[in-house]
Amino acid sequence: MAVAxxxxxxxxxxxxxxxxxxxxxxxxxxxxxxxxxxxFSRQNAVGPMQIQKSxxxxxxxxxxxxxxxxxxxxxVSKFLxxxxxxxxxxxxxxxxxxxxxxxxxxGAELQALLEQRAQKLPNWLxxxxxxxxxxEARTPLPIVTSPGVLFPKFDYFGTAExxxxxxxxxxxxxxxxxxxxxxxxxxxxxxxxPFDMSQYAFLYGTTRIPQEGKDRLRYGFQEKSLARHIVxxxxxxxxxxxxxxxxxxxxxxxxxxxxxxxxxxxxSESVNPHQIGIVSSDNRDDWARVYQRLKxxxxxxxxxxxxxxxxxxxxxxxxxxxxxxxxxxDEQARQSLHGGGSESNSGNRWFDKTxxxxxxxxxxxGLCYEHTPxxxxxxxxxxxxxxxxxxxxxxxxxxxxxxxxxxxxxEFSLGDEDKEAIRKASEKMDAxxxxxxxxxxxxKPFGKNFPKSQxxxxxxxxxxxxxxAYYRMHHKHPPTYExxxxxxxxxxxxxxxxxxxxxSAAFVExxxxxxxxxxxxxxxxxxxxxxxxxxxxxxxxxxxxxxHLLGLKMTALEKGLKLPKLFTGAAYKKMQHFTVSTSQVPTxxxxxxxxxxxxxxxxxxxYNPQEKELHMVVSAFFSCPETSAVKFVQMLEMSLxxxxxxxxxxxxxxxx
Ligand code: COA
Numbered sequence: 001m002a003v004a005x006x007x008x009x010x011x012x013x014x015x016x017x018x019x020x021x022x023x024x025x026x027x028x029x030x031x032x033x034x035x036x037x038x039x040f041s042r043q044n045a046v047g048p049m050q051i052q053k054s055x056x057x058x059x060x061x062x063x064x065x066x067x068x069x070x071x072x073x074x075x076v077s078k079f080l081x082x083x084x085x086x087x088x089x090x091x092x093x094x095x096x097x098x099x100x101x102x103x104x105x106x107g108a109e110l111q112a113l114l115e116q117r118a119q120k121l122p123n124w125l126x127x128x129x130x131x132x133x134x135x136e137a138r139t140p141l142p143i144v145t146s147p148g149v150l151f152p153k154f155d156y157f158g159t160a161e162x163x164x165x166x167x168x169x170x171x172x173x174x175x176x177x178x179x180x181x182x183x184x185x186x187x188x189x190x191x192x193x194p195f196d197m198s199q200y201a202f203l204y205g206t207t208r209i210p211q212e213g214k215d216r217l218r219y220g221f222q223e224k225s226l227a228r229h230i231v232x233x234x235x236x237x238x239x240x241x242x243x244x245x246x247x248x249x250x251x252x253x254x255x256x257x258x259x260x261x262x263x264x265x266x267x268s269e270s271v272n273p274h275q276i277g278i279v280s281s282d283n284r285d286d287w288a289r290v291y292q293r294l295k296x297x298x299x300x301x302x303x304x305x306x307x308x309x310x311x312x313x314x315x316x317x318x319x320x321x322x323x324x325x326x327x328x329x330d331e332q333a334r335q336s337l338h339g340g341g342s343e344s345n346s347g348n349r350w351f352d353k354t355x356x357x358x359x360x361x362x363x364x365x366g367l368c369y370e371h372t373p374x375x376x377x378x379x380x381x382x383x384x385x386x387x388x389x390x391x392x393x394x395x396x397x398x399x400x401x402x403x404x405x406x407x408x409x410x411e412f413s414l415g416d417e418d419k420e421a422i423r424k425a426s427e428k429m430d431a432x433x434x435x436x437x438x439x440x441x442x443x444k445p446f447g448k449n450f451p452k453s454q455x456x457x458x459x460x461x462x463x464x465x466x467x468x469a470y471y472r473m474h475h476k477h478p479p480t481y482e483x484x485x486x487x488x489x490x491x492x493x494x495x496x497x498x499x500x501x502x503x504s505a506a507f508v509e510x511x512x513x514x515x516x517x518x519x520x521x522x523x524x525x526x527x528x529x530x531x532x533x534x535x536x537x538x539x540x541x542x543x544x545x546x547x548h549l550l551g552l553k554m555t556a557l558e559k560g561l562k563l564p565k566l567f568t569g570a571a572y573k574k575m576q577h578f579t580v581s582t583s584q585v586p587t588x589x590x591x592x593x594x595x596x597x598x599x600x601x602x603x604x605x606x607y608n609p610q611e612k613e614l615h616m617v618v619s620a621f622f623s624c625p626e627t628s629a630v631k632f633v634q635m636l637e638m639s640l641x642x643x644x645x646x647x648x649x650x651x652x653x654x655x656x
Contacts, residue, residue, distance in 0.1 A: 148336025522650020
């Protein structure tokens with residue numbers, strides 16, 4: 001089925017001239033991000049997104065509230081409460097003393113300075129967060145920072161069908177872009193509360209540029225005009241592939257297939273012996289030095305330019321195999337997260353690119369995305385949309401009629417130092433890919449329906465299961481990170497929903513001790529779930545502790561003040577070591593997301609609770625003898641089933 005002509009009618013204008021619609025879309029992104037270049041004049045902007053009654057996001061101001069600064073005493077009191085289950089009695093006493101001192105001394109000054117910043121900026125947190133969480137981090141992007149997303153298995157096999165499938169993914173991704181440009185993306189909400197939509201504008205055409213000390217984002221919306229090409233990678237070769245004609249009409253699927261067959265496949269039959277893309281998986285400073293050297297050659301510079309401005313990258317991967325220790329889903333997670341190592345497909349990637357579709361040879365496909373510009377949900381919405389187009393078989397079938405640029409192979413002229421950098425980066429990638437254990441898992445006995453039937457929050461129920469599984473396995477409470485969205489605020493990104501808390505600790509200890517009856521356990525479980533839900537709501541309302549404490553710390557650092565003892569004490573340090581990092585990314589289709597653990601002895605869990613099943617990928621590192629993703633999944637399954645029994649047998653909450 002052809003894409004409705006009307007949806008593309010405005011593209012020719014905007015593509016040719018960088019016209020009004022594109023500018024509006026660009027402007028909404030620019031106007032919303034505090035890190036926009038100084039040269040940008042807000043007066044020129046059409047303005048950020050506007051919400052219409054239809055529930056669609058359109059260009060125009062969204063007028064969302066500003067992120068508040070929580071009260072200092074409230075944060076300190078929550079900090080002490082959350083420190084309790086993971087500190088010894090002595091550490092807790094010492095922390096309480098330090099906290100009291102902090103409130104009576106430096107705390108008030110830092111709080112006042114932070115409140116001043118909050119008055120001045122559209123969002124006091126987001127620019128700091130982008131730097132602290134992403135741009136200043138020197139660690140490699142794949143595995144820990146950049147998540148992988150897994151499409152459902154599609155029915156295709158071999159190069160010809162892989163090409164056909166890739167063309168459909170490209171076509172659907174371009175339809176989504178068109179929806180974005182024409183403001184047809186449904187507004188994201190929590191209940192009736194609208195979310196900041198600006199992250200959508202940051203996804204296409206965006207690349208993270210490596211720089212020593214601190215990277216920068218090169219946003220697609222800041223380019224003079226929208227790119228008309230994507231980049232296709234195959235066997236470690238890169239190609240600039242046009243996807244719009246000169247008048248701005250999108251190429252049909254068969255035209256894209258023709259381009260791939262005619263130009264990409266014949267020029268990429270043999271594996272590139274020098275796969276420069278793999279260096280983008282290296283430590284950011286190392287990659288930055290190689291990148292700078294590459295740029296000094298004008299041919300390389302043109303190739304880099306084509307990759308950086310491309311709307312997205314599509315990786316046509318070579319066949320993969322796996323032994324009995326992995327399922328197809330586990331292998332799919334590996335390919336999406338890191339490409340399986342240099343002998344597999346890690347060299348067929350450009351990890352700096354925000355959107356990188358990974359198209360396997362055997363029906364398995366997904367996406368690897370660079371996390372800096374956006375959280376999972378906008379990306380997952382693109383993936384959901386693409387799945388919907390496959391269900392509806394709705395792709396562009398009308399051929400573009402105007403001429404379009406020809407496919408161009410992107411050449412890189414590499415010296416010995418660059419080849420050495422490729423060798424070193426390959427070695428590091430192989431070690432990292434070999435170390436990360438990924439278990440793709442679906443829990444089938446129930447989904448959100450069971451906790452809902454018990455009048456409990458499904459998310460909190462699942463989080464309690466993570467706590468119980470971990471405690472069973474490791475006999476201690478794990479400092480746990482769960483992403484809370486702050487998108488109800490202008491330019492909002494995330495805060496942290498923390499566990500354990502005293503209620504969750506009481507529940508898991510009671511279950512493992514095995515002395516309480518089901519009625520008492522059900523009571524403890526309900527208390528724990530409600531305490532978690534309460535904190536989740538506080539977090540979404542900007543009242544969690546993690547980003548507030550970060551803000552106070554950043555204030556001290558920026559003003560050259562002495563770092564308060566609160567930030568150097570045992571409790572704070574323990575609380576920053578997230579033994580379990582989790583994120584919920586819900587979707588309509590069967591999509592799973594994955595990311596690596598935050599440190600060597602930790603777990604990463606990305607989960608997608610659907611009505612009747614819970615999908616997730618659990619990660620750990622093989623090099624840590626204590627952790628195991630496979631065992632964790634077993635413990636989790638046991639915990640979920642046991643919690644079902646506890647609630648069913650233990651009955652509803654009795655009136656206290
Ligand atoms: N009784 C019955 N039903 C309940 C309930 C209760 N006590 N509490 C919640 N529910 C229902 C909700 O109405 C909702 O219904 P729906 O399935 O029809 O939508 C469903 O259960 C899910 O609610 P809940 O499990 O409580 O979670 P949530 O959807 O509100 O999500 C967070 C909570 C914290 C995960 C979410 O707000 C958030 O911040 N997500 C972050 C996403 C993100 O940015 N991820 C980053 C990835 S990089």
